[in-house]
Amino acid sequence: GAGVSQSPSNKVTEKGKDVELRCDPISGHTALYWYRQRLGQGLEFLIYFQGNSAPDKSGLPSDRFSAERTGESVSTLTIQRTQQEDSAVYLCASSATSGQAFYGYTFGSGTRLTVV
């Protein structure tokens, strides 16, 4: 597609349930990123994938969070045993790379997760 696609756009789940969020990056973009944005807060880096390199997982807040990416396509972010503090907008972004140049990201419209 023309942009980064995320699904679902909204998700309400009960505390303790697992959720899976999906991101479909722009075709040809080798890098894919997940961020979290709590209400009224800035973007918090979670994880990024670059081609076949090992992902940078340094931002994942706990072992309840995991993410996978198949090749240079779809990624899923999984949150196990959700807690109320997991409520946030989860944003996915992708970027193209060219040597040292870096062109910034294109974001999807996010998944708004509410844990009740």
Place this chain on the structure above:
Amino acid sequence: RKEVEQDPGPFNVPEGATVAFNCTYSNSASQSFFWYRQDCRKEPKLLMSVYSSGNEDGRFTAQLNRASQYISLLIRDSKLSDSATYLCVVNTLGSGNTGKLIFGQGTTLQVKP
């Protein structure tokens, strides 16, 4: 200390005013710099890149001072449609020469008629 720091504001200015936002970053190895704009309940969108020589895009001017690790954004002749949160963003290079963008908390601008 946060990696990217911004004054959260809000900045309330009248239409036509000139307003400046500042940002500091802590990682001297940062390579690329950007300003993003985020409207309420929307995803961030790239406003402009920031170059060492300074760059301008219409009413928007961005400056970078690597020695002071300081970035600025100047908006001239503010419009109502400029009301948004402006995010200062820096990247750190990871493997494969791609970047992990670190976002500031954002500065909120409200332009009033």
